Amino acid sequence: MAVSNIIFYLLSALIIGCGIMSVTSRQIFRSAIYLLFCMMGVAGLYFWMQYEFIAAVQIVVYVGGIVVLIIFSIFLTHRVGSDLAEPEYKRTLFAGLASLFAFLLFWSVIKRNEFFGEQSSGELSVRRIGEEMLNYKQGGFVLPFEVVSILLLAAMIGCIVIAMRAQTEKN
Amino acid sequence: MISLEHISQSIHETLSASLNATLVLLIEMAIAGVLVISLFAVLGLVLVFMERKVSAYMQIRLGPNRVGYKGFAQTAADTLKLLIKEGLTPDGADKFLFNLAPLLVIIVAMLIMAPIAFTKGFQLWDINIGVLYVSAVSSVGVIGILMAGWASNNKYSLLGAMRSGAQIVSYELSAGLSVLTIVILVGSLSINDIIASQQNGWWIFKGHIPVLISFVIFVIAVTAETNRAPFDLAEAESELTAGFHTEYSGMRFALFFLAEYVNIFIVCAIGATLFFGGWMPFHIGSWEAFNHVMDFIPGIVWFFAKVFALIFLIMWFRWTFPRLRIDQLLNLEWKYLLPIAMFNLLLTTVMAITGFYIK
Amino acid sequence: MFIVDYIKTVYNSVTSLLKGMRMTGYYFFNHKEIITQQYPDVKQELPERFRGEVVMLHDEKNEHRCTGCTACELACPNATIKIVTKQELQPDGKKKKALDTFVYHLELCTMCNLCIVACPTDAIKMAQTFEHSVFDRNQLTKKLNAPGSKLMEGVE
Numbered sequence: 012m013a014v015s016n017i018i019f020y021l022l023s024a025l026i027i028g029c030g031i032m033s034v035t036s037r038q039i040f041r042s043a044i045y046l047l048f049c050m051m052g053v054a055g056l057y058f059w060m061q062y063e064f065i066a067a068v069q070i071v072v073y074v075g076g077i078v079v080l081i082i083f084s085i086f087l088t089h090r091v092g093s094d095l096a097e098p099e100y101k102r103t104l105f106a107g108l109a110s111l112f113a114f115l116l117f118w119s120v121i122k123r124n125e126f127f128g129e130q131s132s133g134e135l136s137v138r139r140i141g142e143e144m145l146n147y148k149q150g151g152f153v154l155p156f157e158v159v160s161i162l163l164l165a166a167m168i169g170c171i172v173i174a175m176r177a178q179t180e181k182n
Numbered sequence: 183m184i185s186l187e188h189i190s191q192s193i194h195e196t197l198s199a200s201l202n203a204t205l206v207l208l209i210e211m212a213i214a215g216v217l218v219i220s221l222f223a224v225l226g227l228v229l230v231f232m233e234r235k236v237s238a239y240m241q242i243r244l245g246p247n248r249v250g251y252k253g254f255a256q257t258a259a260d261t262l263k264l265l266i267k268e269g270l271t272p273d274g275a276d277k278f279l280f281n282l283a284p285l286l287v288i289i290v291a292m293l294i295m296a297p298i299a300f301t302k303g304f305q306l307w308d309i310n311i312g313v314l315y316v317s318a319v320s321s322v323g324v325i326g327i328l329m330a331g332w333a334s335n336n337k338y339s340l341l342g343a344m345r346s347g348a349q350i351v352s353y354e355l356s357a358g359l360s361v362l363t364i365v366i367l368v369g370s371l372s373i374n375d376i377i378a379s380q381q382n383g384w385w386i387f388k389g390h391i392p393v394l395i396s397f398v399i400f401v402i403a404v405t406a407e408t409n410r411a412p413f414d415l416a417e418a419e420s421e422l423t424a425g426f427h428t429e430y431s432g433m434r435f436a437l438f439f440l441a442e443y444v445n446i447f448i449v450c451a452i453g454a455t456l457f458f459g460g461w462m463p464f465h466i467g468s469w470e471a472f473n474h475v476m477d478f479i480p481g482i483v484w485f486f487a488k489v490f491a492l493i494f495l496i497m498w499f500r501w502t503f504p505r506l507r508i509d510q511l512l513n514l515e516w517k518y519l520l521p522i523a524m525f526n527l528l529l530t531t532v533m534a535i536t537g538f539y540i541k
Numbered sequence: 542m543f544i545v546d547y548i549k550t551v552y553n554s555v556t557s558l559l560k561g562m563r564m565t566g567y568y569f570f571n572h573k574e575i576i577t578q579q580y581p582d583v584k585q586e587l588p589e590r591f592r593g594e595v596v597m598l599h600d601e602k603n604e605h606r607c608t609g610c611t612a613c614e615l616a617c618p619n620a621t622i623k624i625v626t627k628q629e630l631q632p633d634g635k636k637k638k639a640l641d642t643f644v645y646h647l648e649l650c651t652m653c654n655l656c657i658v659a660c661p662t663d664a665i666k667m668a669q670t671f672e673h674s675v676f677d678r679n680q681l682t683k684k685l686n687a688p689g690s691k692l693m694e695g696v697e
Contacts, residue, residue: 013204014204014207038276040276040279040329040332040333041276041278041279044279044282044325044329047325051322063309063310063311063315064311064314067311067314067315067318068314068318070318070319070321070322071314071317071318071321074318074321074322074325075318075321075322075324075351075354076321078325079321079324079325079328079347079351082325082328082332082347083344083347083348085332086328086332086340086343086344136310137310137311137314137371236569238577239568239569239572240565240566240568240569241568242568242572242574242575242576242577243575243576243577244575244577244579498562498565498566498569499562501565502558502561502562502564502565503558503561518551522551
């Protein structure tokens, strides 16, 4: 149990540390890399909880997808080695207040509800996740699944439309 | 017969008898770490030598033949040279990220090694989503390359890294789809289940046309993902002066170089596991006598034979085909591989539902 | 038809790639004809017209054919050759210009062969040696006429 706790605290420290570094770093690329380690830490937490599927999906979507996308946009817009300007005093203040507010909100929610640390979640196999995704009975996830699919489809069509218009203008 | 499974089990038992569980876990992790690192070192030496010999033979040359017996010590000598070279960090580079990038690349390669089954019961981590884990973790490797390109403070490195990133991100799709065909046929993501399902024949024979197509797509996609010729435009020596590792020298360059070859080994191991049954000997349906004869060859030999055959295939590509242009590269992925892979996935699904494959 | 064209493209590219792989595969498995020259062990027969460096011919009596006319020095495009002459007393009492030192700067030579063409007495020619590397650049400045050598009889 002791080792398990130590791993949990190490991972949490990694997540929080990298999160803070990501926000405070003056070099935008380093921020992205700290964000990457933050995401990896979250994936590590899922592995620690033995939700391997969720962990792998976390890595695929956030690390392999979103962080790479962010890094690409940094590559296309920024110059190497140039630091960001110091933020205004007022902005720092309001950002700090906003994060304090969010922290208090979460803290109050966590305080108000009881969580069972030792609760075993049972086997969460990929098969069960897949079946739940297509379950249209009580408590099934087919509707949210389809809604998300349609949202993504709309986003993809939007992308294609934007790209197509640029092409026709050029011709 | 002594098998690796028995050895690993007996080590576990002797350790468990005298120590508590935490310590046993730590010691076993240390042993596994040492084994993985030594495997990496041996792989680096063997694969670089193999590449040089294969390329030489294909170009009617002799290849390295001076250092050691028939040149076998050539890569060891090269490694020694790289070890004692000065590791330069360019002025204006982001030093922290510059040093981190090769480590990240090699650590990712080590992580992918975890679920690969070398022989029956000889596997670091029997995770039940093995295939998904491999494709997830391998997508982290690209960040090491992007990091190296950015941190070098060099426009060639940056260009190479961007090309490499675009290439890896797009070819991951078709690699993933071709892996999915086998997952559909097996009905499980676990590496062990996939190997066990090939008890009576490998999928490349059992699944006939769709699996063959997906195998071809897989090989093309992983060649692109490991940044090898003909898809090596990310590190094109003649155009980008080696791309993202232009500024690297000494040991850090050696790590990139090692990671490239280890990645080749890993993708070939995955290919061998999915399409050629991993450590499973060559079995034909219900020919009991034939299967028994094949069982005499240990699984680890089968595994490494298959992996090295695939590595040879990828080296064959490298020394035959000319390099692609970036537009040709993206055309190949988005206009050919991806539609074919999707259609093939549909075909496989139909095949799996109707049971139109050799069981 | 779009689909037919598409399949045709795929088929053609795959067959052409396979053709290339057959070629390299053939070479891999038929490893007989090798173009590698294992240089220090097996020295290669150089072509007859290979130009390695300028040498002066001497016969067994240590006589050369150079009259010191400096035609080669004049012909040389980048001052590789420097000829030092001396006045030699003939048996009949007359003084005659003769070769003292034929200085040849190998480090400047481009092996253009113009000096050989210019030589009226065929005293110099191109040798086939090519292992010229030395540790000191000064060693590349050579004296081509052997010590104590004389002009061959009858060469004017």
